[in-house]
Amino acid sequence: MCGITGYLAPGNGRRAEEMRAVAHSMADALQHRGPDSSGVWVCPMQGLALAHRRLSIIDLSANGNQPMQSLHGRYVIVFNGEIYNHRELRSELVSCGKAFRGSSDTEVILAACEEWGVEETITRCIGMFAIALWDTEKKDLYLIRDRMGEKPLYYGWHNGAFLFASELKAMRQHPSFRDDIDRDALALYFRYRYIPAPYCVYQNTYKLKPGTILRISAAGKSNGAARASQVETTYWSLPEIAEQAESVGYDGTSEEVVATLEHLLKQSIEGQMIADVPLGAFLSGGIDSTTVVALMQSLSPRPINTFCIGFNDGRYDEAPYAREIARHLGCCHTELYITPQDALEAVPRMPHVYDEPFADASQIPTFLLSKLTRKHVTVSLSGDGGDELFYGYGIYGLLFRRWRIARKIRIGSRLLRPAILQTVRWMCNADQKQLGVVDALLTADHPIDAYRAMVSVNNAPSDLVLGSREPETIWSRRTSWPRLSCQENAVMALDALAYLPDDILVKVDRAAMACSLEARIPFLDHRIVEFAMRLPFYMKFRDGTTKWPVRQILHKYVPRRLVERPKKGFGVPLSMWFRNELREWMRDVLNRRNIRDSGILNEDAVQRYVDAHIERRQDHGQILWSMLIMQCWLNDHGRRHSGAEGELCGRTGITDVRAP
Structure with missing residues (x-):
């Protein structure tokens, strides 16, 4: 397990020493991922730098250090993760005449790429991995993520430089990185509690999707023109x-x-x-x-x-x-x-x-x-x-029990829908999220639509995040759903x-x-x-x-x-803590001045959530936690800018979104 980072900046004219200094700075931000050793490899002619922080797990010797170059010099790699079948692959490669200097799985990947090519090598690997691989002959940079997305990999173009890293904190160390916040991505965050791939909290920065290879061709490119040669392929599709x-x-x-x-x-x-x-x-x-x-x-x-x-x-x-x-x-x-x-x-x-x-x-x-x-x-x-x-999730059973009931009353529900929603609001003291679930059950054509409403913390996040427009994700894009006749299996697959x-x-x-x-x-x-x-x-x-x-x-x-007992999950009693031990901390972080200064959230909406929860009128533990985490994140990253400064905007192009 390690941390990887690097950049490709064709035609930037930096000297090797300057490139190494930047790459070391990026790698040092990942020291927690790899405290045992670090390394940098640069190619000034191509404007390429690869950097690595190592947590030694297999082959604890220096033979496992990275960046690592293949025996014949064609490939250079930085790699985060483990290849669990590396011994079997090594034996197969030895029978093909390959020689090895050490016993690391990293060296096996390099030898396999020389023998079988990049894509076939990846399909043969069993494991978790995020890889950056440079082909010195073709001048191609490959970013590769494992099938299920166990290992993270961010990337993006910033001021003519292509940056990548295991974590954003490394990319932020590059002088070309722009930390403009994407409000549209924050709308997704306030729906799901996380920002779904490929989106990221920063504009022009993305998460590489699981099972994906991204190839950047730098052959004959300069001044950032390599961006036009970016190709993404899927080698394994769930x-x-x-x-x-x-x-x-x-x-x-x-x-x-x-x-x-x-x-x-x-x-x-x-x-x-x-x-x-x-x-x-x-x-x-x-x-x-x-x-x-x-x-x-x-x-x-x-x-x-x-x-x-x-x-x-x-x-x-x-x-x-x-x-x-x-x-x-x-x-x-x-x-x-x-x-x-x-x-x-x-x-x-x-x-x-x-x-x-x-x-x-x-x-x-x-x-x-x-x-x-x-x-x-x-x-x-x-x-x-x-x-x-x-x-395994209890919510699956709840979804399909509700779905079956809703199907029985769907006839005429379009006419009865307003009355049903009003009744639920009055009898159950239902909040906006709960009403959204009922509405989805009454109108949805597929259980996934209702499931999305059930797992959403907020069914109208754009009303909370000022100036945002919620983009499409796999949850809302039906063409991306697994086309399965079994609805239960479809929900699990999603x-x-x-x-x-x-x-x-x-x-x-x-x-x-x-x-x-x-x-x-x-x-x-x-x-x-x-x-x-x-x-x-x-x-x-x-x-x-x-x-x-x-x-x-x-x-x-x-x-x-x-x-054999009811599933509890691995959570914490947030709702109770926010009414007791963490109440004052919550009020302090979410006070009107903090919300107003950040210029991101609807100030009045935040206070309504806080008051309703503390007064026990409704349980808003999850949405309050989302707000608290975001405010703490803004404080940690020094983002005290108003929307008028143009640094907190979404893809909608809105720059001045501060509430009057």
């Missing part, structure tokens, strides 16, 4: 995988499903347990993390190190279950209970950790868990991904395509990397993902039981009484 899987189908028995999944999980976990440093696992006590730990322990002759966070509020606390599970499996278990004060002390770090506004409140326990874990190990396996693949990489994986990667901890996710091995996509819905949800095949595996290792 919607296509899901559609093909449904068309082929699966005719195996239930026993075969369980046996195949157990084999694939063991294969994935065994590969991800390879490391030259101490290794452990997050253990929440839930189905997925317990399954991962149980299989890890079955493959290990020594007790697995496990780590857990607990809460004094029993509604959120699963630590006692994790403790008992660890004891049953024979693990070496460590836990930490956190308080509202712990959360408050962690909040100031969140804007720096996440780089752009990000308001999944479980970011705090995830960060504190990572901090605890890093005191003992350098690599930790996680159970993320199982919910999106095997129908979550795996959008929510998983843009929320869950961002949360885990940034929290872990802020602590110099590598997080690995066995469920996201693409062979498991492809197998899950082949399974019919009744193989995932059976007899009222979610994640049916995963549970069948787990029951072989852990008694049912320890794992």
Whole structure:
């Protein structure tokens, strides 16, 4: 696990020393991702610089340092992640006559590119990765992101320079970087709690989508003209995988499903347990993390190190279950209970950790868990991904129960709709979000439309973000949805395509990397993902039981009484804290002067949310957290500009949007 960054600025005329200084500055911003060593490679003739920060996991010697050049000199690489099948690829390459200097997976990628070419190499790799690769012969720069989006990669053109990095903080160190805030992206943030790919909080900066290769051709270019030679290709498409899987189908028995999944999980976990440093696992006590730990322990002759966070509020606390599970499996278990004060002390770090506004409140326990874990190990396996693949979220069942009811009353609902909404508002004290969900259920043609309303924190975010116009995303662009006849599988596939990489994986990667901890996710091995996509819905949800095949595996290792209980999730009691321990802090951050000075949010709307929540008229915990995180982010990044200064604008071209 590492941090990568660099830039391509054709024709900028900088000397090698100047280029190195800039690249080192960019890399140093990523020191937390790679505290063990750093390196820079420059090509002044092309205006190219590649920089790297290393967290040593495999081949701890200097042979694994980056940037690294291929044996014959054609390719230069900076690489963040792990290739779990690098030993198998190495053996195949040795049989082809390739020689190696060390034992790192980075060197395997370079040799494979020389032997098979870039695209075939990537399709052969099993792992998580973000790669920048320079072809010295063709003068092409490749940016490559793994299939599921486990590893981040930002990029963008700024004043004639093409910049890229694992995190935005590195790009901000380049003198050409412009930090103009994109209000339209903030509208997306206030809907989803995160900014979906490819958008970013800054204008002209983007997230590379999972399963994508971006090629920048610099051959014969100068003065930034290389921008015209930018080509993006998809080497692995989850919607296509899901559609093909449904068309082929699966005719195996239930026993075969369980046996195949157990084999694939063991294969994935065994590969991800390879490391030259101490290794452990997050253990929440839930189905997925317990399954991962149980299989890890079955493959290990020594007790697995496990780590857990607990809460004094029993509604959120699963630590006692994790403790008992660890004891049953024979693990070496460590836990930490956190308080509202712990959360408050962690909040100031969140804007720096996440780089752009990000308001999944479980970011705090995830960060504190990572901090605890890093005191003992350098690599930790996680159970993320199982919910999106095997129908694990409780909201799925809620969606389809509501959808079936709504379908029965849709006849005539167009005429009755105003009356229904007014009744819901009066009887349930429904807020704008809840009314949006009811409206979507009454009018939507597909459950995904209603699901989008359900997962949205705010169904009219442009009313909150001044001067914004909410752009389209995969959630609202029907042509991007997986075309599946099974609606349940379609909703899960969309979550795996959008929510998983843009929320869950961002949360885990940034929290872990802020602590110099590598997080690995066995469920996201693409062979498991492809197998899950082949399974019919009744193989995932059976007899009222979610994640049916995963549970069948787990029951072989852990008694049912320890794992069969309602899912709590990995959250924090925000709503309660905002009315008690964190109330004064919230009021201080969201006071009218702060909101007015930032010039981004509707001041009156913010105060309505604050007052309604504190007075217990409605629960606005999530939207308040989104506002708090954004204000903290603005403070952290020194953005105290009004809209009239023209530095806070969206793609709509509005520059003076300050409310009178």
